Amino acid sequence: MRCLRFICIEDDTRFAEILKTKDFKIPIILISNYDDYIFQTVHLQIFDFIIKSRLNEEIIETLDHLQDYLEYKSQSIFIEYNGSAYHISINDILYIETLSHHTIIHCK
Structure with a gap:
């Protein structure tokens, strides 16, 4: 059973759109070098979007938020x-x- 999916996007948001159309009930964290994709993915209800150059700084905070979310959701x-x-x-x-x-x- 999967509870999380990381997707690294380089040129478009098709992977995330495919995941959402398949009705996966999992949080998706997108990672990209291109911050302009943030606006293109808002409608997909992505859990978080991390700029690749800031991955080391942001991943811990994102995973902490994810843990809180999963604990809340399970209750x-x-x-x-x-x-x-x-x-x-x-x-x-x-x-x-x-x-x-x-x-x-x-x-x-």
């Missing part, structure tokens, strides 16, 4: 109800009960 659940999706933090759940064929989640 929540997604629920779909009546066609809408809800993100609920585990810490907000007081208790869960079932009644007949229904599940009720009581939150703070």
